[in-house]
Amino acid sequence: MNLQLSRNDAPVEGVINITGSKSESNRLLILQALYPEIEIKNLSNSDDSQVLQKALASGDTTVDIHHAGTAMRFLTAYFAAGNREVILTGSERMQQRPIEILVNALRDLGADIEYVKNEGFPPLRIKGKKLLRSKVSLQANVSSQYISALMLIAPSLSNGLEINLEGKTTSVPYIKMTLSLLKNAGFSGTFDGNNIKIDARQQIEPVTLAVESDWSSASYFYSIAALSEKAEILLSSYKRSSNQGDAVVEEIYQKLGVMTAYAGDKVTLLKNGNTEPGFISLDLADSPDLAQTIATTCFGLGVECELTGLHTLKIKETDRLEALKTEIEKMGGKVDITNDSLKLYATKNFNRDVKIATYNDHRMAMAFAPLAMRVPVKIEDAGVVSKSFPGFWDDMEKLGFSCKKEV
DSSP, X not given: OOEEEEOOSSOEEEEEEOOBOHHHHHHHHHHHHHOTTEEEESOOOSHHHHHHHHHHHOOOSEEEOTTOHHHHHHHHHHHHTSSSEEEEEOXXXXXXXXXXXXXXXXXXXXXXXXXXXXXXXXXXXXXXXXXXXXXXXXXXXXXXXXXXXXXXXXXXXXXXXXXXXXXXXXXXXXXHHHHHHHHHHTOOEEEETTEEEEOOOSOOOOEEEEOOBOHHHHHHHHHHHHHSSEEEEEEESOOSSOSOGGGGHHHHHHTTTOXXXXXXXXXXXEEESOOOOSEEEEEOTTOGGGHHHHHHHHHHHTOEEEEEOOGGGGGSSSXXXXXXXXXXXXXXXXXXXXXXXXXXXXXXXXXXSEEEOOTTOHHHHHHHGGGGGTSOEEETTGGGGGGTOTTHHHHHHHTTXXXXXXX
């Protein structure tokens, strides 16, 4: 499905209900599979969470998680510490995304994992077994999901788990999120410097955990507000003291003229007039999923920006740095990239009716969509948003956007 997006310059007003965080939901689903005493409320309705639920419920010998990177990492650890043999596979792109660091760590704990095709990449043949070792070291500068995967199975191991992190840790807020969710569920653990320790626990008391709405999804509405002259957008359900690293979007978009007001579990995004800076510089090592949204917002505002800490973007659904450069330059911008940074040069000239490729990447579609505030934009394969935000286009229409299917 390709969509033609456009919008007039009327003020942006509306109420948007965003479902639970995909990041929180997927962590809790693994914990619930290990400890059925956990009940989850406000679960994400994303494709990724549905794929993970299906995989956890499946008794098949082959488990295909398609494009769901989080599911690949979490299930690798989950099945390794289980009691069955599976082949864990995914899409063609998933089979190009490295997983060697996690596999090596699990093997150090005693896991039986083999590569079915290419060394270091899925598919994996996993023969679940009891993991008796309780200490492991791994590189921490590639993906925090490897670390979270180990943390989530740690309480179920006979002796718990101590993780030593080597190098600079990427996306620290996501590790803190995992630890916070573990504690909320009744487990104990610490994260101190380069050391994580999770205690073993065979049983917990029944507990109900509510998933906060997704701040990554909120970022697209911050972008819409920033690109408008006047906006008032009410989002729910959020909390001021969030576990999610992407909650930093509130602070970042304040620099782009968007204010955030809290009332109970709701936030209101407010924009009144143009107060954009001429240049912003951000280190997004702790919130790399915001990079595409921020880059496109700055492009639409004519604000020069320099984003660093982006090394993990090259191993996502696509090489997001290359994709950003290609698609922004299609629209008339100029972008320089390195292996871990992006520099966008300011421009006020936008090419109209550009067809934006999405590369099987939900965030490419949603990050470029708000640019329809400036010029009509065509989004290819717009259905890809279902990976994290199935109702995105309906919510865009609630805010006055025209989203017409191309015939």
